[in-house]
Amino acid sequence: xxxxxxxxxxxxxxxxxxxxxxxxxxxxxxxxxxxxxxxxxxxxxxxxxxxxxxxxxxxxxxxxxxxxxxxxxxxxxxxxxxxxxxxxxxxxxxxxxxxxxxxxxxxxxxxxxxxxxxxxxxxxxxxxxxxxxxxxxxxxxxxxxxxxxxxxxxxxxxxxxxxxxxxxxxxxxxxxxxxxxxxxxxxxxxxxxxxxxxxxxxxxxxxxxxxxxxxxxxxxxxxxxxxxxxxxxxxxxxxxxxxxxxxxxxxxxxx
Amino acid sequence: xxxxxxxxxxxxxxxxxxxxxxxxxxxxxxxxxxxxxxxxxxxxxxxxxxxxxxxxxxxxxxxxxxxxxxxxxxxxxxxxxxxxxxxxxxxxxxxxxxxxxxxxxxxxxxxxxxxxxxxxxxxxxxxxxxxxxxxxxxxxxxxxxxxxxxxxxxxxxxxxxxxxxxxxxxxxxxxxxxxxxxxxxxxxxxxxxxxxxxxxxxxxxxxxxxxxxxxxxxxxxxxxxxxxxxxxxxxxxxxxxxxxxxxxxxxxxxxxxxxxxxxxxxxxxxxxxxxxxxxxxxxxxxxxxxxxxxxxxxxxxxxxxxxxxxxxxxxxxxx
Numbered sequence: 001x002x003x004x005x006x007x008x009x010x011x012x013x014x015x016x017x018x019x020x021x022x023x024x025x026x027x028x029x030x031x032x033x034x035x036x037x038x039x040x041x042x043x044x045x046x047x048x049x050x051x052x053x054x055x056x057x058x059x060x061x062x063x064x065x066x067x068x069x070x071x072x073x074x075x076x077x078x079x080x081x082x083x084x085x086x087x088x089x090x091x092x093x094x095x096x097x098x099x100x101x102x103x104x105x106x107x108x109x110x111x112x113x114x115x116x117x118x119x120x121x122x123x124x125x126x127x128x129x130x131x132x133x134x135x136x137x138x139x140x141x142x143x144x145x146x147x148x149x150x151x152x153x154x155x156x157x158x159x160x161x162x163x164x165x166x167x168x169x170x171x172x173x174x175x176x177x178x179x180x181x182x183x184x185x186x187x188x189x190x191x192x193x194x195x196x197x198x199x200x201x202x203x204x205x206x207x208x209x210x211x212x213x214x215x216x217x218x219x220x221x222x223x224x225x226x227x228x229x230x231x232x233x234x235x236x237x238x239x240x241x242x243x244x245x246x247x248x249x250x251x252x253x254x255x
Numbered sequence: 256x257x258x259x260x261x262x263x264x265x266x267x268x269x270x271x272x273x274x275x276x277x278x279x280x281x282x283x284x285x286x287x288x289x290x291x292x293x294x295x296x297x298x299x300x301x302x303x304x305x306x307x308x309x310x311x312x313x314x315x316x317x318x319x320x321x322x323x324x325x326x327x328x329x330x331x332x333x334x335x336x337x338x339x340x341x342x343x344x345x346x347x348x349x350x351x352x353x354x355x356x357x358x359x360x361x362x363x364x365x366x367x368x369x370x371x372x373x374x375x376x377x378x379x380x381x382x383x384x385x386x387x388x389x390x391x392x393x394x395x396x397x398x399x400x401x402x403x404x405x406x407x408x409x410x411x412x413x414x415x416x417x418x419x420x421x422x423x424x425x426x427x428x429x430x431x432x433x434x435x436x437x438x439x440x441x442x443x444x445x446x447x448x449x450x451x452x453x454x455x456x457x458x459x460x461x462x463x464x465x466x467x468x469x470x471x472x473x474x475x476x477x478x479x480x481x482x483x484x485x486x487x488x489x490x491x492x493x494x495x496x497x498x499x500x501x502x503x504x505x506x507x508x509x510x511x512x513x514x515x516x517x518x519x520x521x522x523x524x525x526x527x528x529x530x531x532x533x534x535x536x537x538x539x540x541x542x543x544x545x546x547x548x549x550x551x552x553x554x555x556x557x558x559x560x561x562x563x564x565x566x567x568x569x570x571x572x573x574x
Binding site (some may be wrong): 011013014015016017019024033036091092093096101112118119120121122123124125126127128129130131132136137138139140141156157158159160161162163164165166167175176177213214215216217218219220221222223224227229230231232233237238240241244245247248249252254255 | 508
């Protein structure tokens with residue numbers, strides 16, 4: 001089975017955000033595989049272990065994304081493609097067009113990715129890529145079974161569980177709970193250094209910057225207003241409980 | 256904008272509140288132009304009056320049998336065809352399970368940009384949305400082409416209903432075919448419970464809740480308040496509750512009117528998911544817990560003592 005994983009490198013979720021000159025500062029930031037994409041990597045490796053085949057990690061992003069890709073290779077993916085050509089960086093429209101070009105070039109039976117990236121949080125990547133490729137998608141997957149051409153998925157829908165059936169080729173987006181991603185082993189890390197990582201440009205993909213130009217633009221980025229210190233209540237707990245209820249009703253007026 | 260289309264969503268026979276918020280958003284985007292709505296399902300026309308009261312001048316209805324249960328194929332075809340027939344300049348959906356799934360697919364099909372998970376709208380139109388789960392925000396605008404957004408529940412205020420308004424009801428013919436997903440079963444784990452993303456009040460638990468049974472104490476408070484129950488990653492990782500309840504940078508980002516954090520220390524990845532709540536209450540044994548830094552009101556104490564006291568106090572004033 002030809003398995004593609006779409007992966008993005010993101011800030012570690014424990015990082016604070018610092019904005020300098022309207023841009024988000026990357027100084028001293030720890031980068032990780034987007035946590036939802038990490039579930040996708042794990043699931044892809046499990047599929048390979050069960051059905052055979054090859055796992056290819058694909059990503060659009062700056063050069064630093066290599067470290068996240070190497071981690072996925074160390075977990076057990078076989079090879080990778082990174083599009084680090086800045087003329088192909090844009091918005092969600094752009095990235096889906098570029099990933100579609102990569103997917104067509106590499107070939108696939110199934111594509112896995114996270115249900116969203118924890119940085120931009122848009123969640124557009126999966127459905128857009130599936131549409132660009134003309135294949136079906138199933139999002140927020142918590143259980144995946146592939147039997148021959150048949151695919152059975154359990155998905156999280158606002159807390160409810162939906163059981164759906166479809167067939168290959170399909171794009172699956174991973175939700176938390178799908179699996180427990182493995183840690184790369186030391187031999188895995190050593191092997192990953194030698195696994196093929198191909199860097200592709202607009203020319204390699206037959207794309208022009210114009211045809212994938214962003215449809216939207218960022219006009220500002222800012223931090224939320226900081227909150228003033230709140231009030232810690234005192235006295236015996238029963239009195240505090242009573243006071244809190246009164247404050248929520250009469251001062252905050254939320255109850 | 257000349258014409259803004261809202262795709263309204265019906266759940267359990269009711270229009271979702273976020274759809275009324277989407278109509279308010281559409282008025283802001285229209286800036287004096289026309290607002291129209293589309294609604295799917297066998298009883299679609301029954302919702303036309305409410306949609307009209309909230310500003311829709313035309314309500315497009317589609318009762319196609321393939322739209323009874325959401326599938327990406329059926330809804331992508333239906334929404335794309337509705338947009339082509341209504342020919343709006345802007346389209347607004349709720350950022351719900353359906354909206355977040357179908358909108359990107361429709362955007363790709365029609366070659367549109369899409370700004371997801373919008374929390375604010377200014378003249379232009381310029382859209383504000385959270386990034387890094389609310390640790391920061393960005394403002395986006397459209398370079399050209401159609402304006403297409405999904406709006407986050409609980410952030411754009413519903414307008415006042417004007418019951419003197421009515422709308423033209425226009426049934427639309429849809430051509431839906433080649434469906435590739437079969438929905439075999441829906442297991443309602445949330446039936447009778449309040450949906451986290453739309454909840455006005457959330458009672459949330461962390462590692463301090465100590466067990467799955469411990470969450471029952473929180474559920475009792477939630478029941479009195481008509482609240483949803485949420486959890487931190489710590490509580491989910493420890494198997495005290497389902498991952499679908501997780502609030503944080505991984506998990507759901509919520510913006511209720513009132514967030515009551517019980518036994519949650521306040522790791523930065525959790526704070527990202529809830530610190531935009533309007534009022535935050537923290538209950539924790541540890542006075543140094545970071546959660547107190549974002550709390551409007553704090554009680555230092557054992558949640559198993561404090562929460563039952565709160566439940567009893569709220570019962571006195573609410574029941």
